[in-house]
Each structure stands twice: as structure tokens, then as C-alpha cells.
Amino acid sequence: MAPAAALATVVGSFLLATPASATSHEPAPDRLFVNVAGTAGSAAAKLTGQARSDALTIAGQAYGTWITTGDASKAAANAKAVVKAARKDHSVPLLVLYNIPFRDCAQYSAGGATSTAEYEAWIDAIAKAIGNEKAIVALEPDSLGIIPFNTDINGNAEWCKPSDADPATAVSDRYEQLTHAVKALKAHKNTKVYLDGTHSGWLGVGDITDRLMKADVAEADGFFLNASNYESQFRITEYSRWISQCLDLSTRVSWWQPAWCASQYYPATASDESTWHLTDEKYAADYASAGIAPDPSVMKKSIIDTSRNGQGSWTPPAGNGWPDPQVWCNPPDRGLGVLPTLSTGDSLIDGFVWIKVPGESDGQCDRGTGSAVDPARGVADPAAGAWFADMARELVANAAQPIPAPTCTVKASTTQLRGAFVSAITVKNTGATAVPAWRLQYALDGTQRITGLRGGAAITQHGQYVTARGVGRDTTIRPGHSVTFGYVGVGTAPTTALYLLDGKACAA
Template identity: 35%
Template sequence: MKRRTSVILAAAASLAVTGAVAQGLVSHAEPAAPAAASSLSQAAAAPSAVSAAAVKSLPKSMTFYVDPKSGPATWVAQNKSDSRAATIRSGVSSKPMAKWIGGWSGAPKAAVNTYVTAAAKKKKTPILVAYNIPGRDACGGHSAGGTSAAQYRTWIKGFAGGIGKRKALVILEPDSLADFQCMSTADANARQKLLTYATEQFKKSAPNALVYLDAGNSNWASAQDMSTRLIKSGLKNVRGFSLNVSNYRTTAQENAYAAKVNAQLRKKGAKAKPYVVDTSRNGKGSSGEWCNPSGRKLGVTSRVNQTPTAKSPEARLWIKTPGESDGNCGIAPNAAAGVFDPKIAVSLVKGK
């Protein structure tokens, strides 16, 4: 089955009408099991050894910013008398989650600067997602879009510049390295060059940002393929990689996959890297359904791992916004992709 993703890029005026706050990627299908090493990844030049200094653990005192204008927070503010508001406030909107930045956000430098500044005033670390790569969501198509290659270089440079020397945690381009089987070799190679450029911009302009290059999930690409793609996309320039963005795979499943990816990285002369896992809706794992399934549950809220090991994520994060619809389907047939739906949110809080 192809992986499906959705993004709502409506203007602010139409969002006000629906009460939704769209931030980017809103759904992923459960993809097919990993295939053997593809000819596409083998077509890339063999990676050379990568030298990197030992990575210190994230500070145990690090806590993440709660966005007062997130989709769930906006809904609660507009529906105070709704019987579900208290449940959503306590279970979802009061928790830290990622802010998605894309073509809908306006000038990236200004959008990122505004958000990072707000987090800094609260002495919290903001979680950001960069999501504007050309040919975005090549397999699923629901989030198809992105900008041109030339525009992307300017866009991602502005994104990094908006952070500057301040602290932020960034997830770089979800799905961008998991979509290769739906792309030509030329397009995949071009994407790797753009991602490398992006990592260089963060290294240069946002030296204190914790950047994680997205690596799909444990049921998407083989560890062998993914390790090659990561190396060829500038992994050496960033802190690590991210897993399970907008998906339902358990943390244990992602831990096992991360171990395989890191083993492959070492085998290819690169250093093992820290990783983070999206736990926004993996509390019960996957049911095999991707579009607003019932019975799923929130996972561990955004937090730094207090006892990190080589076989565990250094942070578990709500990267997907809990409660945003995957499309007109499942338990929210009347909620378009990207619209916050209280029924989905309550279902995730209660796990039923």
C-alpha cells in the first residue's frame, strides 16, 4: 500500500471559518514492509567515512514549548462551552507539540523567528518541522507540493536564519528520504543534494539547533537503504534522525529499526547518530488503518529521555498534532485533511 500524507494549505481566512490551524503533514498510511536494498540507493556513490565528535546527551532539564495557537488550543478557545473542551485542554492542547512551517507560513525567516522568540521568552525549546521540499509526498500525494529547487534553497536558508544562534529542535522534511521508490533516480539524487544544502544552512546559520533528518519509519525503507540515503543527504552536518512522523508505530519498533540503521551507518564508515521518535499517537501501535482510525491512543508526551542509551530515542516528541484529521474518513468523515476535529482528539485521549 502506498503511504498517504495530507496537508491543508488553505488561507488564513478559510481556516478561521473552519476553526482549523493547519501546520503541515497530517497523516501517513501504514506503508508496505521494507524491501531489499533498491537499485536506486545503490546508484548513489558509495559514502566515504564520516568523522564526527562524540555527541553529548540532551540536557535532562530541557523542556518544550507549548504553542498557545496550536490547532487544539484554538479549538478549545473557540468552544469553551463544549463538553469536550476540558478533556482536550488537559489531554492535548496543554502539551508541547511541533509547529509545522511550509509554504502556508509566509516568509520562513519571520515565521520561525516569531515562534522561536515566543519560546525563548518562556525559556522553553521550540519544536519545529521544515516541510517544503520539491516534490513533497511523492508516494501518497495528499501533501503533494513544495517549492522549486531554487526557491527551496532560499526558503531553507531563511528558515535556519530565523533560528539564528538560539536553541530549537528541528525535524527536517518528513518523508523526504522514504519516498524514493516513487521517484526517478535523477529526482532522488537532486533531493539528496537539496537536503545536504539544508543541513549545511543549519550548521552555518543555526549552530545551536538540534536538527534531525527524517528517516521514515520501521515499516517503510530497509535500514540498508535508509542509512545510505541519510549519509548522502548531509547526516554528518546535523545531530541525528527522526522516526515515525505522523505514524502509529510503537517506540519499541522504532528503537529496533534505529539500531539497524545505526549499525548500517557504522558499517558504511559513518558514526551512529541519536534519534527521536514521534509518539503523538503511538500509544497502542498501529491497527493497520491510517485514516482517522478508531481505538488509537496518545503516546508519551514530548520529553527528553532521562536515561538515554544507544538503543533508545534521546527524545520522544509529539510531531504530528493530535486531533488533526487525516481526511474525510474513519471516525471523522466530515473533517477535511488538516482540520482539527474534537472527536479524533477525544478518541486519542481515551484510547477508544
């Protein structure tokens, strides 16, 4: 195949790309969607060297697609693009919806809808966009952990008191918003919905159980835990099981109250994991007293964010002198956790997922000092959601389990023409086995439109998402061999960094 420069001379002979026929394949139950148009891949396209490699390592995994824009039509379009791309990939996407009024109580990730009516219309638009496609939804991180003007299960007033929220209705508004969202999303049978369950370093089991019940967890599939946090696998899975049991007792036993549920705080001691068996034993005794046994087939399940908990939570250095160590905010020397999967081997856990995008900053942490510099790192952290290359390096280097090495490479060269571009892509199989009926997925980074192709592949485009498939004698890539194809498009030359060969990331 000719290189990109030569391809510019044969644009006239390109064949128009034609859409692939619709498929009726069901998404595999144990495979999560890797979003080639996700933020980690976009970050990689702007980086070089080790920082680019780290971003691509993360980009090749399945992490959540956050829907945060307050524009309902744009939010719906984003959700629709992802679920349709996942359907064509025969996988299941994870959507993180994050637009509830007073989200994050006007802290690092402030924003959200301005009223209950606006939020419910936003949810309705997204639910309609998802339709009957398969999707997993993590509904509003922190929405049950941080409730404006809330009083906890023990009668203690909580800290979140935004000046423009109505103290008389703020709590009931939050539950109305979430119950509406659960109902709207669950109206579509293929959408699985999980509510905010905080994490094991935060609310006690009884408190979060009470909030989940008020938010209509009975109609949801369950709850998500550890979103954007660092609690260790042991602590968070124990906490998960206890919430499932507390919900079970509170719904199946007429006289039971969530406030009676054992937790990480009692009879266990939260800071001493050797005592956590005491809480396990208390649940066993409570079930015996109630005359029932746990039944996973009817109990609420969890999904757990393992994106950054590979090294557990952070202990600040002794004598740091910081007014607020902010252990949740860009802690140093953390690691990627269990790789995303819907096959957990645990009857009460539906998935280990990456809700947070590893490598994205938690915010401009100051540890309570009021400084522009993070004293734990000696630099100013990027704004919340911006790429943090130093942290990405730590997460990859300290990963809890090996990340599979790529078994393919992609070399792309592009020539910009007047109002158009020509690209040539070479895919090499560096693995030990042949890749039959190969499929290469990637995303354009704007509104580019592919208008023609030549040799080696058939290309389909759906919005940003592009799939190239082998044709003729080039349908199989043998070990050590390559295929090359080219195409022409309208618009500015793309800066694509992430390519997936049969769903697995290639080295670039």
C-alpha cells in the same frame, strides 16, 4: 479586582504595559516548548464541552510547530516568533519544516516549493530567522521515504512519479535540497537537525540508512522516526537502534555497506516481534566481525514521534473488502503515546516528541473505495491538518500514560468596546502547593495589541504571545486562592482558550 464590565469605566487609569528585560537564561535541556499559539489551542477556542476539553488536554503538551507556508518571509517570521517565545520561556521549541518540492508526492498533503532554488531560499530565510536561538528541527517528513522517481537499495523502482518532475534529476534534486538544508541550519550551533528516518513498518534499515547518508546525516544530529504514524514504542525504538548501528558500521568500517545491515525484515520477521531479537544478535555479531564496539558518543541519535502510538498500529477488521486499508490514515481507537520529553534514558534517543499535532486529521481517507466517506468510521474525515474532534477524543481516552490533571483554573471575561476590548482574568490555584512568582502565558488570536493594565500583574506582549506576572502582594498564589488582573487592548476581543501557569496548562 473589578469584573470586565467595570473595567471599561477605568480605562483611563490603566498603566502602559512595558516589555520585560532580556534574559540570559539557557533553555533547560529536558523541557520542550509548549506553544500557547499552537493549533490545538486555536481549535479549543472554537469548541465546547468534551471536544474543547480534549483539545485543551492536547494543547497543554509540547508538540511540533509546523512551518508549511511557501512564502519565505512569512515562514521565517513564524519560525522567529516561536524560537523567541521559547527563549523567553527558557525552553526548546520543535519546528517541523515541510515545504520540499513534491512533498507527499501530490497526495493528501500536496504542495511545496516549485524548484530547488526556491526551496533553498526558503530554508536560508528560516535558518537566518532561527539564528543562534535554540531549536530542534524535524526536516521534511516523508522526504526520504517518498522520493520522486527513486529506485530503492534493491533496485526496485518506487511508485512516486509526479508528471511535472524530471525523471533524470528528481532523485539528485531531492538530495541536493536536503543537504543544502542541513548545511544552512547547522551553520547555527544551537540548531539541532534531524532527517526523515520513516518508521518500522516502512523501509528496511539498510535502505533508509543509505538514503540518510546521501542526505548528509553526517552533518546532522540524527534522524526522526514515526512522524504522523502509529508504530508501537517497542517496534520504533528497536528500529531506531538498528539504524544508529547501521549508520555506525557504514561510516566506521571501510568495507561495510548499508545493504548488509540486518533489519525488521531479516533475520527478524517483521510481523513476529518474538523474532526481533535475531536482528539484535546479528548486529552484535557484525560488530564483533568488524572488530569494533558501538560507541553512543559518536553514533547518530534519533527523536521519535510518540504523539499517537500509545496503542500501536491499527489492524483493519477482517474481511473489510477495502482496496487499500490505509492503516496510516486516521485509524480508529488509537491513543496518545509517551508524553513529550528530552530525557529518554536511552543513549541513542535524544527525545520522545510529538511531531504530529494529535487531533489533526491525516486526510480524507476512503480506504481505496473512492467514496467521500471513510468506511472505517462511517463519516467523511476532515481534510489533512484540520481538527478532528472524534479522533482527539479517542487519543485522549486511550492515552498510554496518564496526563497530569490541571492544578489551576482560569476564568476570563472580555468586553468589546469600539475598536478596543477590556479583559479580566482570574487565576486560581487548585493544587496543594503555593505558586510563588507566578507566570501566566497565553496567546492572542490575531493582531490585537495590549495598551494598558491595572493591578495584580505586569504584562508583556511579543506578537501574539503574552506573559502576565504577579506583582506586589500578588506574586504568590496560595492553594485555594486566586489572583485577578485586567487589561485593555486594541482590536477585536480575543477568544483565548489555553493558559499556562508556570508552564502547565490550566482548566478553563
